[in-house]
Structures are given as C-alpha cells and as structure tokens.
Amino acid sequence: MHLARPAAPFTPEFFQDPYPTYAWLRDNDPVCAVRLPDSGIRVWLISRYEDVRQALADSRYSANLRSADASYTGFVPPFGNLDPPEHTRVRRFSAGAFTVRRLERYGETVARLTQELLAALPENEQVDLLRSFAYPLSISVIAEFLGAPLSDHDDLRRWAEESVSMEEPIRAAGALALQEYARSLVANVRSTPTNGLVAELIAMSDRDGLLTEQEIVDHVTGLIFAGQHNTSDALGNGLLALLNHPRQWQGVQANPGLVDSAVEEMLRYEGSSWTSLIRIPTQNIELHHTVIPRGDLVFLVFGAANRDPQAFIDPEVFDITRSAANHFGFGRGIHYCVGANLAKLQMRTAIASIISQFPAMRLAVPRDAIRYRPALVNRGLRSLPVHTGHRAAPHTSVPGASLVCPAHSSPVSKG
Ligand code: HEM
Numbered sequence: 001m002h003l004a005r006p007a008a009p010f011t012p013e014f015f016q017d018p019y020p021t022y023a024w025l026r027d028n029d030p031v032c033a034v035r036l037p038d039s040g041i042r043v044w045l046i047s048r049y050e051d052v053r054q055a056l057a058d059s060r061y062s063a064n065l066r067s068a069d070a071s072y073t074g075f076v077p078p079f080g081n082l083d084p085p086e087h088t089r090v091r092r093f094s095a096g097a098f099t100v101r102r103l104e105r106y107g108e109t110v111a112r113l114t115q116e117l118l119a120a121l122p123e124n125e126q127v128d129l130l131r132s133f134a135y136p137l138s139i140s141v142i143a144e145f146l147g148a149p150l151s152d153h154d155d156l157r158r159w160a161e162e163s164v165s166m167e168e169p170i171r172a173a174g175a176l177a178l179q180e181y182a183r184s185l186v187a188n189v190r191s192t193p194t195n196g197l198v199a200e201l202i203a204m205s206d207r208d209g210l211l212t213e214q215e216i217v218d219h220v221t222g223l224i225f226a227g228q229h230n231t232s233d234a235l236g237n238g239l240l241a242l243l244n245h246p247r248q249w250q251g252v253q254a255n256p257g258l259v260d261s262a263v264e265e266m267l268r269y270e271g272s273s274w275t276s277l278i279r280i281p282t283q284n285i286e287l288h289h290t291v292i293p294r295g296d297l298v299f300l301v302f303g304a305a306n307r308d309p310q311a312f313i314d315p316e317v318f319d320i321t322r323s324a325a326n327h328f329g330f331g332r333g334i335h336y337c338v339g340a341n342l343a344k345l346q347m348r349t350a351i352a353s354i355i356s357q358f359p360a361m362r363l364a365v366p367r368d369a370i371r372y373r374p375a376l377v378n379r380g381l382r383s384l385p386v387h388t389g390h391r392a393a394p395h396t397s398v399p400g401a402s403l404v405c406p407a408h409s410s411p412v413s414k415g
Pocket of ligand 1: 079080081091142222223224226227228230231232234235271272273275276277278328329330331332334335336337338339340342343344
C-alpha cells in the first residue's frame with residue numbers, strides 16, 4: 001500500500017517519473033478525477049489493469065469526442081475517434097494494409113533503412129540516438145509504406161510533438177499543420193500516382209465511393225503521426241530501458257531470439273502511449289463506488305495498468321524473458337493499434353541491429369539526467385545521448401527481422 005501522496009498527474013514531476021503516482025492511484029484512487037492544466041477540463045483516470053481491460057471491451061464508452069460535454073481538443077489517429085458502425089467501415093480501409101502477410105514484404109525495406117542509418121553512425125562518439133536514428137527510421141518507414149516522400153523530417157517531427165502538447169493552442173496548430181501537409185501529399189499522389197497506401201486509399205475511394213476526400217486526408221494525417229511519433233518514442237523508451245539494464249542488453253546479445261519478448265517487455269515497461277485516447281461514457285458508469293458522469297472525459301492509463309502487480313509479477317522489474325504480450329502498449333479491442341505489426345517489425349529490426357553492430361553502446365549521461373517531454377497521451381524522451389562504442393564486424397543478415405512473435409497473444413490480424 002502506497003500512502004505518501006506522490007506528484008499530481010500532469011505536473012512536470014509526474015511526466016518525469018509517473019510510476020510512483022500510478023502505484024498510488026491503483027492503491028488509493030483507482031477512479032480518480034483530475035483537471036487538465038491548460039483548460040481546467042475534468043478527466044477521469046482509470047489505472048488498474050482489470051478495470052482498463054473491462055473498459056476497453058465496454059460499449060458504454062464512446063471514442064467519439066462529439067459525445068463529450070466539454071470541448072476537448074487532442075490529436076486522434078484516423079478512426080481512433082469513431083464508434084461502430086462508422087469505425088468498422090473506415091478502419092477496414094487501412095487495416096488490410098497492415099496484416100502480417102502484407103507486411104512481410106516490408107521486412108527487407110525496414111532492414112535496409114535500418115542498415116543505412118547505422119552505417120552513418122560514428123564509432124566511439126556521443127550521439128543523440130533519437131535524432132540520428134529513431135526519428136529518421138520511423139519517418140522513412142512510414143514514407144515507404146504510404147508511398148509518398150516525407151522529406152520535411154524536422155517539420156513533421158515538430159508538428160507531431162506540438163499536436164500532443166499540453167497547451168491547447170499549440171496542440172491545435174500542430175494538428176492543423178500535419179493535416180495541411182497530408183492534404184497536399186494526397187493531392188500530389190492523385191496527380192502523380194505511386195505505389196503505397198495513399199494511392200490504394202484513393203483508388204478504393206474512387207472505386208467504391210465509401211471514403212470521402214476529408215476521410216482520406218484524416219487517414220493519412222493520422223498514419224503520418226502515429227507511424228513516426230509513436231514508433232520513434234517507443235523505440236527511444238525501449239532502447240533506454242535496455243541501455244539502463246546491461247544484463248538485459250547482454251541477454252539479447254547472447255540470444256538474439258529474445259528480441260521478440262524484449263520488444264513486448266519494452267512496450268509493457270515503458271511504451272509510448274501512457275494512456276488511451278479519450279473515452280466518453282454514454283451513460284453514467286459506476287466503478288469502485290464512484291460514478292463517472294455521462295459525457296465526461298476518461299483516460300485509461302495504460303502506463304499504470306502495465307505495471308499493475310495484479311497482472312504482472314514484479315512489474316517494476318524490466319525483464320526481457322517474461323511473457324508480457326498481454327500489455328496494453330497497443331491498446332486492445334476494436335481500437336487495437338492498426339499499426340502494431342509494422343511498429344514491432346521496426347522495433348525488432350532496430351534493436352537487434354543496434355545490439356549486434358554496436359555491442360558496447362552505453363548511455364552517455366547518468367540515467368537521472370534523461371528528460372521526458374510532457375505530452376497528452378504520448379510518453380517520449382527529449383533526447384537519448386549515447387556513446388556508440390566500437391562497430392562490430394558486419395553481419396550478413398539482420399537478426400530479429402521476423403514478423404510474428406511466437407508468444408504473441410494480442411489480436412493481430414494474420415490475413
Ligand atoms: C510502437 C508504436 C506504436 C504504439 C505504442 C501505438 C499505440 C497505439 C495505441 C495504444 C492505440 C489504441 C488507442 C486507444 O485505444 O485509445 C493505437 C491506435 C492506433 N494506432 Fe498505433 N501505435 C504505434 C504505432 C502505430 C503505427 C506505426 C501506426 C500506423 C502507421 C499506428 C496507427 C494507429 C491507428 C490508426 C490507431 C487507431 C485504431 C482504431 O481506433 O481502430 N500506430 N496505437
């Protein structure tokens with residue numbers, strides 16, 4: 001039982017280390033009302049694993065912000081803010097592109113892009129692994145996937161960060177900039193067709209007329225955001241966990257087959273979505289003797305649920321050999337992350353390649369000096385300073401580029 005009251009949610013101390021707060025909430029206030037610092041809007045935090053699991057399957061929660069009483073603005077991936085049957089209709093358009101079978105052909109592309117970035121890293125020097133590796137990798141991969149050049153890396157990164165800012169005007173401006181970028185990208189692909197998801201969405205929409213132009217733009221906006229931002233943050237957090245636990249790093253080194261479970265553990269221990277997107281009860285919901293009023297805003301705190309001792313043994317321990325696949329790093333249920341397979345493919349390839357090519361990499365600053373960005377929904381580092389160490393002799397293949405984690409029990413599509 002945690003009795004001392006730790007940092008309040010949404011304070012700078014909370015963003016730096018939310019785990020004492022999560023433990024306190026789970027133990028003392030599992031359905032906790034707090035106010036967003038910028039707007040003062042009330043949001044409810046649900047923090048226990050079992051409560052989060054049940055809420056994700058509970059159709060009394062809407063994901064549609066139009067169901068909310070308060071006017072909350074926050075970035076939402078395409079169809080992430082829709083309810084069935086609209087959600088089912090729109091999700092169908094891109095879900096087919098993310099199946100394991102469709103993604104198999106991207107294994108080589110991801111390995112090539114990873115290899116190019118690692119080849120450019122200096123030996124025995126200090127670099128920011130986010131800027132020199134994780135950001136460009138995730139942007140290049142999503143660009144290939146969409147079939148559209150995303151050349152303005154720095155702008156895209158900035159807009160994505162702004163669109164989850166804790167300050168409302170910045171959030172709105174970032175989301176708008178991303179949307180305008182996607183709008184011109186869709187127009188370019190329309191005039192000069194390419195291979196890739198954008199062209200497929202346009203063709204499907206022209207053929208069946210089931211997706212409006214605005215829905216295509218929203219789709220592409222969200223995929224650009226989630227494809228680069230969520231993935232690079234998850235990669236940064238995961239690499240930090242590994243670098244901070246040298247025995248776990250050596251474990252993957254000695255047994256590259258552990259990379260699958262290492263990625264699941266990274267997503268459990270510190271994934272890049274600290275909460276779900278907003279949920280809104282469509283009727284009053286009672287939980288642990290507390291009534292969450294209809295129309296209020298709810299966050300399902302994945303970061304807290306993923307460290308719930310009722311669900312995981314020694315949850316504060318980072319252990320790449322545990323079976324962690326039932327974490328909420330990608331959510332669950334009808335809004336389960338559509339890009340989970342693509343994200344895991346990148347993470348596995350990146351982690352395995354870095355460890356085999358820079359076996360002596362280490363943090364360049366003490367762990368306590370690493371800073372996190374305050375952000376709605378996303379959890380990510382400001383930078384990841386590492387000392388690269390020496391470069392190992394080249395390998396002929398990239399370990400970890402396989403797609404399917406044998407232990408995976410999440411609802412991935414195998415289509
Ligand atoms: C490691 C990287 C990623 C993480 C941690 C992540 C996390 C999540 C989570 C937790 C959700 C569910 C949110 C909720 O239930 O409220 C979600 C949904 C979603 N993600 Fe991801 N994501 C990642 C990568 C990607 C990628 C690469 C894409 C696409 C290119 C993507 C596209 C989406 C979309 C479209 C949804 C909404 C799904 C729906 O509502 O049906 N994500 N993601």
